[in-house]
Amino acid sequence: MNFDTRKYVLITFIVLVGVIYTLRLFYMQVIDDSWTLRAQEIAEKRKEITPPRGVLFDRNGKKIVANRTYYNLMVVEANMKNFDTSEFAELIGWTNQQVRERFEAIREGEGKYYNKHTGKTTSNYQKIRAYPFIKEMTLEEVARIAPHLENFPGFYEEVTSMRSYPFANGANIVGYLSEVNREEVEEDRFYKPGNNIGRAGIERFYEQELRGRKGIKYIVTSALNNAIESYAGGKYDTTAKQGPQLTLGVDIILQAYGEKLLKGKRGCIVAIEPSTGEILSLVSAPSYDPNLLIGKRNISTNYSQLLLDPSKPLYPRPLAAEYPPGSTFKLLNSLIGLQEGVITPESGFPCNKSVVGCHDHTSAGNLADAIKHSCNPYYYAVMRRIIQQNKKKSAFEDANVGLSLWTKYMHSFGLGKKLNTDITGLRSGLIPDPAYYDKWYGHHRWAFSTIRSISIGQGEVMLTPLHMANVAATIANRGWYITPHFVKSIGKSGPAKEYKWRHYAMVDKKHYNVIIEGMRRVVHVSGGTGKRAKLKDIIVCGKTGTVQNPHGDDHSVFIAFAPMYQPKIAIVVFIENAKGGGGLWAAPTAGLMIEKYLTRKVMEKDREKTIMEAQFTYRE
Amino acid sequence: MRQGESLVAHFDWVLFAVYMVLLIMGVSTVYSTAYNEDHPFLFDFSQKYGKQMIWLVVSLFLGLMVFLIDSDIYRKFCLPIYFFTLIMLVIVLFMPPVNGARAWLGIGSLGIQPAEFSKIGTGLLLARFISNVNVKQQTIQTVLIANAIILVPMVLILLQPDAGTFVVFTSFLFVMYREGITYDPLILKVVNIIPGVKFKQTWVGSHFIPILFVVVFLSLVTLLMSNEKISFDFLPGIILSGYWSVILSLTIFALFLSFVFRFIASKRDRNRASLIVLIGYVLASFLSTVVNFGFQGLAEHQKDRIELFLGLKEDPDGEDYNRNRAMAAVGSGGMFGKGYNNASVASVESNHVPESETDFIFCPFAEEWGFFGTLILVSLYMFMLLRIVMIAERQRSAFNRVYAYMVAMILFYHFAINIGMNIGFAPVIGIPLPFFSYGGSSMMSFSMMMFILLKLDSQRRDVLQ
Structure with a gap:
């Protein structure tokens, strides 16, 4: 027997092992990345250096959000x-x-x-x-x-760095930080368990900017976890960089004052600088001290308390609460009527209480007086002309055309949609369009009489206080607005491009003067509904509103801007369940805010005292 | 030696060159792995690379000594050499244990491991014995003696215990297979006890290596399948356990084979073939059954170990720590590696891979040189092994051939197991990578083994059949 051929068995064994090992090595080293990751897990440690977050300043250079060690x-x-x-x-x-x-x-x-x-x-x-x-x-x-x-x-x-708030104000603007959750860690490689992330307000909206850039040091570590050397001579290391400072348009002094005025009440104040769209103050009452939500220890004790508070201090009312605008809406309907040519400044309508209720006043013989008296029957008539322009034979078809037109106007004022403001938690409000009513009543099953309550800002119409303030700013600018925003500049750069753009409403400039004159009369002419907003040396143009509230006492609302020429501030005050209408509570509050902002001091001490001490009851 | 011919006239320079290249690569890897900034000098004898340099020089000197001795001496004195290594294996059992094994003879770091040298002694004696066996007239005696020569040192080594070297001794089976040693006399003695059975030869006894391969392969498949559940799309509701699917596969395979034989075999062979298939099928099913139920019957921690080895279970920071770290080091090397002296996982300093300068020396090499390096290394070993097989086949004397095959198969075992445990293909048993790993005993014994081979080969023409 010859066994020489058996050498091929041995050679096959040797070659087979060599080939299999080579393929395996090629797979492990070149194709499969998981071992590389495993090696990094084992031997390389990324040491992350988290920079302190960017700090926030107000419009006057006051630090409103700082870092503390x-x-x-x-x-x-x-x-x-x-x-x-x-x-x-x-x-x-x-x-x-x-x-x-x-x-x-x-x-x-x-x-x-x-x-x-x-x-x-x-x-x-x-x-x-x-x-x-x-x-x-x-x-x-x-x-x-x-x-x-x-x-x-x-x-x-x-040492670790955490937020601190030198002013205990503007909690609903700046928001707060808390530890990232598991999803966030998985979604964004920036975060590691234990890192903080902006949870609300500016902190959340500008998270990308504020968090800065992490410094990363790669270290080779031993099995005993001590550092041996920097990986690859520090080739991949990056230095930490703090986020840029943000300068807000907010005036923290005005903000603090507004919060003081609304103490004990529920409501909001939104003030905007009309020429720039910068939000000067955004008061949400009740609010909370932002220092209550610094760090894990504080959040664990205070957050649930704030969350369960029936007055909802965490809820950003100016951005998210949708209210019917009430009589302040008449300004817009006036403007649309003028633009459409269905009324003139000299149009007069009798105060016919049989169509819609009104308070006692002489019938308005012109538009300015109608605004001054806030005459409901007058606006019923105006709105009827806007909606039913007799362009179509059928009243239903005609209302459809009219309302479409009206909706378009409203959208051009930024209403019925979310404003592009640099904060989270915004809501869009509601401007009903034909499709909306079709859904409720059926196509061509509704006409002006069905939808008439929108003429006086009741019924289906919903605006957030931010929308209302934007309307005030648009009127102050005689026809345009810049999207309201908080951040004036990030680091050294100016406002973002979208906050330089003028949005023109569909109403021509020439129509505003009569409206503004009406608003002046509201405040400055005897018999005006907003006389409590009157200031000594400053002409305030405003409009009151009393919003019927099926759940309790009426809401008190006032929108205004001042001064009349070259306005510096446009404002809305909304106080929930304040007995006595817009003129009684919201107007004086707005007046005080305007005075505080423009003169830095308040002369009307009695008025201030009354407002601060006022308390209203709320049903839960 | 013939007159007028120089000592190195028939010297295999190619094998020697590969050997030297591997030695140098090994030393440079030890230097990189164990590098100490305070002692940068290669010949700093307080460091491992300094000591490795000493071993290298000593090995080459020993090699020269071995080469100068006439090759006849190995044949003549193989029995004394064998017994000398056995005595050393016995003495070492009375030494204080190092790391739980009584493997070291000598003092401290200057000790030697007799187990490494016993491979040479065993190899020489076995070569001598097999070269004198008339393979056509094998008796029970020849089979028993051949196996006893291997088994005695194996038992002594297991007593240390040194599982790695124990396993390496099974490489001699390959050589016995190549030379035609058959277990038939032994098997026939047992089988023919059965009344009515009168075999003259069994295929099993002489083809034990392929059969061993099939046994190992089938056992592995059975184990890998042991926890599986198989279901078929076209047979909803039927779920086969792993064991039954192995049996099913064997059945289908057996039926297929007998079907094929019906067509290709003559009528007389047909019955024989059917019988062989039937016996093979029964034996394979029996093996599969034993392995499966034996495995299921094991204690939980033993099962864990086996499942860990087969990759059925993961425990990267516990039981599987060494292999996981080693594979991470190798796998992270990439195409061209992290660069010389840049291993981050496998360096001695970081200590993630234990024994990275000895048994796991392949790790730092693979991490630093990537696939580029490992391809070269594997190719070098392949070349060396095939070269030795070639050398073996050109010998005129059976003694030389058997010895050469032994060298080839021992090196092959070390290569396959050592690198295998770095890439998850072999269990972690501590055996060095020849010529590469740090350590005096392995380098000296492998060098002597190599130089004896080179010497025998250079004098191959002097030997008549």
């Missing part, structure tokens, strides 16, 4: 030696039990991570890693502990 007390269990629980507990002012429980909580809870692929949550606690034992201590707290830490090896303090 806080301290975490860190612990590395592997470095602990001769730990005396009771001594340590005494130092930090805890009980022995609390210290033991905290250690237990760290071992159980910290370092827990969710594995996307296996769907399992694994605790990755390691004795050689540092974990925060106490988070977010103030300088005073840490100063008491720090000198004694050398007696407790394994413990050390670490």
Whole structure:
């Protein structure tokens, strides 16, 4: 028997192993990336340096959102030696039990991570890693502990940066920060568990800018987790860069004053600089002290309390609350009537209370007086002419055409849609269009008489206070507005492009003068509904509104701008459930705000006192 | 030696060159891996690379000594050499254990591992024995002696314990297979006890290597399938366990084979073929059953170990720590690697891969040089192994041929297992990568092995059949 051929069996074995190993190596090293990632996980540590967030200034250069240094007390269990629980507990002012429980909580809870692929949550606690034992201590707290830490090896303090709000105002504007959740960590690689993210307001809207750029240091670490060297000589390292400072159009002094005026009430004030569209103040009452929501410790105690508060302090009313605009809406209907040519400044209509209720006043012989008296039957007539222009034979078809036209006008004032303001939580309000009524009543099943309540700003029409303020600004500008916005500049750059653009409403400039004259009369001529907004040296143009409220007392609303020529401020005040109409509460509040903004001091002390002390009852 | 011919007239310079290249690559990898900034000098003897340089020089010196001795001496003195290595294996069992194994003879870091040298002693004696066997007239005695020569050192090595070297000794089976040693006398003795059975030969006894391969392959498949559930789209509601699907596959395969034989085989062969297929099928099913139920019957932690090895279970930071770290180091090398002295996972300093300068030396090499480097390394070993097989086949004497095959197969085992455990293909048993790993014993014993081969080969013409 010859066994020479058996050498081929051996050669086949050798060659087979060589080929398989080569293919395997090619797959592992060149094609499959997972081992590279695994190696990074094992040996390279990305040390992230989170820069402090960008700070916020008001229009006058006052810092309204700042950063403050806080301290975490860190612990590395592997470095602990001769730990005396009771001594340590005494130092930090805890009980022995609390210290033991905290250690237990760290071992159980910290370092827990969710594995996307296996769907399992694994605790990755390691004795050689540092974990925060106490988070977010103030300088005073840490100063008491720090000198004694050398007696407790394994413990050390670490600096972190958190927000602080020098003015306890504008919480609904600036928003707050809180720790990122799991989805956010998975969605955006910027965030690591424990990082903060803007949760509301400017902090949320400008998150990308404010968070800045993280510095990343790649370090090669050993199996014992100590750093050996910087990876690839620091080739991939980046330095941390703080986010740019944001300058807001907000006047924090005015904001604080507005919040003081609305104390104890529910409502809002929105003030805009008409020429720029910058929001000067945006008061939401009731509100809260933004300092209540700094850091995990504060949020865990205060957030749920704020959330459960029936007066909804976290709810940004000026942006999100949709109210019927009431009589302030008559200004717009006047403008549309003039533009359409269905009325003239000299048009007069009798105050016929049989069609719609009104208060006692002499019939308006012209448009300006109609505004001054806020005559409901007058506007019923105006609106009828706008809607039923007799362009079609059928009254239904005619109303359809008329309302389409009216809707277009309203949209051109920025109503019925979300304004492009740089904040989150905006709502669009409602300007009903033919399709809306078709849905309710059926196609060609409705006419002016069905929808007449929109003529006086009741019924289906809904605006947010921000919309109303924008209307005031548009009238102040005689026909255009710039989208209301908060941020004047990011770093050194000016306002964003979209906040330089003038939006022209569909009403010509020439029609505004008579309306503005009417608004002047509202405040400055005896018998005007807004006389309590009157100021000594400043001509205020305004319009009151009393919004019927099926759930309680009427809301009081007033929109205004001042001065009459070259207006500096356009404002809306909306006070919920204030008995006595727009003239009684909202108008004087607006007057005080205008005075405060334009003169920096308030002469009308009695008026101020009355407003501040007023309290209204609210049904929950 | 013939008159007038120089000592190196028939010296295989090619094999020697490959050997030298591997040595140099090995030392440079040890230098990079164990590099210490405070001791940058290669010949700093306080460092591992300094010591490796000493071993290298000593190995080459030993190699020269070996080469200068007449090759006849290995044939003549193979028995004393064998017993000398056995005595060393016995003595080492009375030494204090290092890392849980009594493998070291000597003091501290200057010790040697007798197990490494016993491969040479065993190889020489086995070569001598097989070269004298008349393969056509094998008796139970020849089979038993051949196996005893391997088994005695294997048992002693297992007592240390040193699982790696123990496994390497099975490489001698390949050589026995190549030379036609058959287990038939042993098997016939057992089989013919059955009344009425009168076999003259069994195919199993002489083709034990292919059969071993089939057994290992089938066992692995059975284990891999053990926890599977198979369902078919066209047979809804029927779910096969892994074990039954293996049996089903075997049945289909057996039916297919007998079907094929019906067509191609003559009438007389047809019955024989059917019988062989039937016996093969029964044996394979039996093996599969034993493996499956044996595995299911294992204790939970033993099952875990096997599942871990087969990649059915993951425990990257626990049981599978070493292999996981090693594979991460190798896999992160990429196409061209991270650059010399830039291993971040496998360097001694970072210590993620344990034993990265000895048993896991392939890690830092693969991490630093990437696929470019590993391709070269694997190719070099392949070339070396095939060159040795070629050398073996050109020998006139059976002794030389058997010895050369032994060298080839031992190196092959070391290569396959060592690199295999770095890429998840072999269990983690600590055996060095020849000529590459840090360590004096392995370098000296492999060098001596190599130089004995070179010497035998250079004198191949002096030997008559």
